[in-house]
Amino acid sequence: MITDTATSPDLLERVAEVLRSHNIDAIIVDTAADARATVLELIPGGSEVHSGKSKTVEETGLYAELMESGRYDAVRPRIYAMDRATQGREIRKLGAAPDIMVGSVAALTEDGALVAASATGSQLAGYASGAGRLILVVGSQKIVPDLEAAFRRIRDVVFPWENEQVRARLGVDTILEKVLVIYGEWTAGRMTVVLVREPVGI
Numbered sequence: 001m002i003t004d005t006a007t008s009p010d011l012l013e014r015v016a017e018v019l020r021s022h023n024i025d026a027i028i029v030d031t032a033a034d035a036r037a038t039v040l041e042l043i044p045g046g047s048e049v050h051s052g053k054s055k056t057v058e059e060t061g062l063y064a065e066l067m068e069s070g071r072y073d074a075v076r077p078r079i080y081a082m083d084r085a086t087q088g089r090e091i092r093k094l095g096a097a098p099d100i101m102v103g104s105v106a107a108l109t110e111d112g113a114l115v116a117a118s119a120t121g122s123q124l125a126g127y128a129s130g131a132g133r134l135i136l137v138v139g140s141q142k143i144v145p146d147l148e149a150a151f152r153r154i155r156d157v158v159f160p161w162e163n164e165q166v167r168a169r170l171g172v173d174t175i176l177e178k179v180l181v182i183y184g185e186w187t188a189g190r191m192t193v194v195l196v197r198e199p200v201g202i
Contacts, residue, residue, distance in 0.1 A: 011110070012195055015143055018112035022184030025192040032200045035137050036060045039194060042135060043072070043100055050075035050098035052123030055161075056137050056201025057102060066102060095122055101131035104201055105182075106158045107150035108143050114182040114193070115150040117158060119166075121178035128180060134191045139200035147181070154179070161202045 016026035029035050039062055043049060049072045057063045067074045075098050079091050103123055107115045114136065118124055127134055144150050159176055166174040185191040 011143065012140060012197060015108065015110060015112065016193075016195055018110070019193055022112050023188055023191075024112075024185050025189065026195060027192065028195045028197065030197045032060045032196060032198065035194050035196045035200065036062050036065070039102060039135055039137065040065065042192060043102075045071050046073060048073040048075060048099040049102060050095060050100070050126060050131070051102045052118075052126075054104045054201065056104035056139060059200050060137060062102060062137070096125040097130040097132075098126060099132045100135065101126040101133070102135045102137070103127065104137050104139075105142065106202075107153045108138050108193075109146050109150055110143065111146070112183070113147060113150070114138075115147070115154070116180045116182070117154045117176055118178050118180075119162075119174045119176065124178060124180045127182065132190070135194065136191070137194045137196065137200070139196045139198065141199040142201070151179075158202055 012028055016028055019026040027038055029038055039060070043066070049066050051057050051063060051066060054063070057066075066072050067076050075094050079094055082091050084091060101123070103116075103126075105114045105116045109115070116124060116127055127136075142153070144153055154176065159174075163174050166172065182191075
């Protein structure tokens with residue numbers, strides 16, 4: 001089992017440089033509060049914004065601000081208000097292609113691969129290309145040496161926590177169905193990764 005440990009400042013700087021070399025903007029901040037402030041500076045008021053369920057987004061206070069404050073055109077509340085039986089097509093399109101997507105990943109490798117895992121894959125389309133802009137907040141504890149370690153982290157750290165949440169909420173086990181690995185970005189300025197020195201999220 002992987003045990004997350006503190007990440008050296010030098011490593012964080014190196015990972016940020018690698019991300020930038022892959023056409024991904026990278027910003028280093030110290031705390032979850034700093035991450036929240038930084039992300040909000042990147043999103044104009046009134047913007048259409050979506051976020052998948054993420055403990056990182058919740059812990060930073062971004063979920064409440066973006067989805068519940070009324071200051072943004074939040075996609076998630078709109079989806080919740082729709083009828084899946086009759087508006088499934090509209091729901092699918094809203095979630096897959098928002099103007100701005102805010103989220104996190106399960107792991108980030110030292111050579112700059114961002115690894116996101118999901119049961120349904122509902123957020124992955126937006127991550128991969130659907131969202132006009134993607135902002136990912138990543139705590140330093142999520143940095144791992146390589147893809148093998150990233151998959152171990154998903155198995156040993158992320159999945160057990162997610163399974164507990166699903167059991168508590170729905171009374172069933174979750175399942176890992178889909179994994180997205182992002183190596184870089186084609187369009188300059190589309191993706192920003194906010195690296196947080198303190199651990200945040202799972």
